[in-house]
Each structure stands twice: as structure tokens, then as C-alpha cells.
Amino acid sequence: MFNRFSGGAATERSLTGPGGRLSRDGPYCAFIGATETHGKFIRRPYPALLRNSLGIGCVNLGCVNAGLDRFLNDPEVQRVAGRAVVTVVAVMGAHNQSNRYYTVHPRRNDRFIRAGAGLQSLYPRVDFADFHFTRHLLGVLRGRDPDQFVTVLAELRTAWIARMRVLLGRIETPTVLLWLSARWPDAVMPRQGLGGDPLFITRAMVDEMRPLVSDYVECVVPRMPADRVPAGMVFADAERTAAMQVLPPEAHRVAAEALVGPLRRLAV
Numbered sequence: 516m517f518n519r520f521s522g523g524a525a526t527e528r529s530l531t532g533p534g535g536r537l538s539r540d541g542p543y544c545a546f547i548g549a550t551e552t553h554g555k556f557i558r559r560p561y562p563a564l565l566r567n568s569l570g571i572g573c574v575n576l577g578c579v580n581a582g583l584d585r586f587l588n589d590p591e592v593q594r595v596a597g598r599a600v601v602t603v604v605a606v607m608g609a610h611n612q613s614n615r616y617y618t619v620h621p622r623r624n625d626r627f628i629r630a631g632a633g634l635q636s637l638y639p640r641v642d643f644a645d646f647h648f649t650r651h652l653l654g655v656l657r658g659r660d661p662d663q664f665v666t667v668l669a670e671l672r673t674a675w676i677a678r679m680r681v682l683l684g685r686i687e688t689p690t691v692l693l694w695l696s697a698r699w700p701d702a703v704m705p706r707q708g709l710g711g712d713p714l715f716i717t718r719a720m721v722d723e724m725r726p727l728v729s730d731y732v733e734c735v736v737p738r739m740p741a742d743r744v745p746a747g748m749v750f751a752d753a754e755r756t757a758a759m760q761v762l763p764p765e766a767h768r769v770a771a772e773a774l775v776g777p778l779r780r781l782a783v
Contacts, residue, residue, distance in 0.1 A: 543572030544778055545596045547586055547682075548605030549713075551695050552577030556750045556761050561695075562603075564771035569778055574599065582611030582624035583678040589622075596686050600782045603774060604683065604728070605693045606721065608714035609675035610649045616667055619649060627652050637663045654709055671715055679724055689729040689781040694721060695770050697738045697762060730777040736766035 546552050546562040552575065554560025566573040576592050578585050586592050596602045611624035616634035620626035630643040638656060646652040657664040683690060694700060698711040700718040709715075725731050739745055739759065747764030750757075 541572060542600045542782065543574050544569065544782065545574045545576055545599035545602040546605070547592065547596060547602060548577045548693070548695075549581040549607045549611075550577070550579045551712075551762055551766070552603075552605045553579050553581075554767070555579050556748050556754070556757075557764055557767055558747045558749050559764070559767065561767040561770040561774065564767060565774060565778065568771060568775045569782070571600070571782065577605070580611060580623070580625035582607055582609075582619065583675065583682055584612050584619060584621060585624050587678060587682055593685050597688060599688055601689045601691060601729075601778050602686050603691045603693050603778070604686075605695055606713045606716055608712055609671040609716060610653055610709075610714045612671070612674055612678060614670050614674040616670055617649075617652070625649055634667070637666060650709065650714070657709065668715060672717070672720060675716070676720060676723060680727065683724065683727045690727075691730045691732060691774065691777050691781070692721070692724055692728040693770065693774065694731075694733040694735075695762065695766060696735055697766075699735055700733070729781055732770075732773045732777060734766065734770045734773050736762055736769050739763040 544562075544565065552560065552562065554563070554575070554577065560575065560577075562573040562575040562577070574595060576586070576595065611619055613619050613621075615631060616637075617630050618628040620628055625648055627643075627646045627649050635641075635643070638659060641656070641659065643652075646655070653664075653667070656667060694713075696712060700716065700721050702711065704710045704715075721731075744755075744759075745763050745765065
């Protein structure tokens with residue numbers, strides 16, 4: 516089954532992301548994902564909205580800037596997801612994960628730790644000591660030598676597919692794969708820069724995961740204009756630039772509306 520929808524500091528917490536603390540003694544849905552699932556700067560991210568709609572617990576396991584390594588390296592997350600009646604897995608980018616070319620921090624996956632011999636061979640003139648974050652690293656590498664970057668990109672995509680298969684295989688309960696983004700999976704990578712989140716993920720990669728899940732929901736909502744702050748966001752003045760980079764509260768409303776049907780059906 517396939518559902519497609521599009522549309523124009525938290526006050527409570529569950530486990531990791533905003534959304535309300537709750538007991539896990541009763542039935543609950545679990546939510547795995549990165550910044551958008553966590554709901555950074557959003558007063559009520561989609562797991563919190565769904566809690567009201569579904570009438571059962573919604574455990575938000577989302578983590579800011581997470582990649583798949585964050586969840587594969589955390590047995591507690593897998594245990595919580597395994598006991599949920601349904602688990603929603605949001606599509607995360609392919610950049611924040613260890614691979615044959617570089618290593619990331621096992622929990623703070625956006626942190627670049629070291630380059631492997633293969634990457635040093637591809638880019639012998641790059642001083643990798645200058646990098647602390649994966650997105651900065653990859654942006655520079657693509658700008659330095661786009662042809663060599665194609666090799667790095669292929670490795671990231673291959674690693675992502677393999678890790679997604681492992682993660683989904685470890686969740687024995689029904690799962691819903693969620694695409695929540697400002698772009699469609701079909702979008703072509705731009706000539707300059709790295710493209711939109713989830714970084715480097717294509718329609719073909721998503722399609723490869725769909726036989727492994729119970730349902731797939733696709734939500735695309737444009738980012739907000741830089742000069743307008745919509746209601747439902749919480750951030751300090753110093754965080755304004757970062758807050759304008761996340762999807763708006765409208766995206767969380769759209770995602771909650773898209774997910775409520777599949778979750779009700781699978782939670783029976």
C-alpha cells in the first residue's frame with residue numbers, strides 16, 4: 516500500500532524527541548528518524564500529534580542529525596521498537612554513516628572522525644584534519660573533484676541500502692517507511708552543492724526498501740520562507756538561522772494526517 520501526500524525547544528519529552536513522556540506498559544507506536552522526527556524547534560512534532568489522533572502511546576526515538584548508525588548501535592532503541600505495535604522509520608540521509616571511505620561518531624553521526632585510506636587515495640591533496648562534520652567534508656570533496664565524488668556517492672548509497680536492510684530486519688513488528696522532505700525522491704541532484712535532505716537518497720533506493728515494510732507514506736512540504744516564522748516553533752534568537760532550515764510545523768501536520776490511517780490499520 517502506498518500513500519502520497521503533499522502540502523504547502525519542545526515543551527514535553529518522551530524518550531528522545533519531543534512529544535510527551537509516557538508509560539510503555541500499554542500499546543504504543545515507535546518513531547525512528549533524524550532531526551525532523553525528533554522535532555527540533557517544533558513544539559509538537561508529528562509523533563506528538565499522532566498520540567492525540569491514535570489514542571495510544573507514541574514513543575519518539577528521533578535524534579538530531581542521526582544516521583542509521585545511531586540506531587543500529589543502540590540496542591535499547593531496537594528493543595523499544597521491537598515491542599511497539601507499529602514502528603515508523605523515517606528515511607534518513609546517506610551521509611551520516613561510517614563507510615569504506617570515512618568514519619563517523621557512533622552516536623553523533625554528523626561528526627566526521629577520520630578518512631580511510633581509500634578516500635585519501637581519491638583526494639591526496641585534501642587535508643582531512645580540517646573537517647569536523649560530514650556535510651562540510653562532502654561539500655568540499657564534490658567541489659574539488661566531482662568525478663571522484665561519484666565514487667564516494669556510490670559507496671554511501673550502497674552502505675545506506677545495506678544498513679537499512681539490517682535495521683528493518685531487526686524490527687519484527689509492522690513497520691511504516693516515511694518520506695518526509697521538502698523534495699520528492701525523484702529530484703535530480705543539483706549541479707552545485709549536495710542537494711536536499713534526506714541527502715543522496717533516490718526513488719530507486721526507497722523502492723528497494725518498500726518490500727521490507729508494511730506500508731510506505733510519502734509527504735513533501737516546502738520549506739518556509741526565511742523571513743517568516745510560523746506558529747508552533749520554539750527557538751532562541753541565536754538559533755533562528757538553524758531553525759529556518761527545518762521543515763515547518765505544517766509538514767508535521769501533513770505527516771500526522773498521512774500516517775494516522777496506516778497506523779490505525781496496522782495497530783489492530
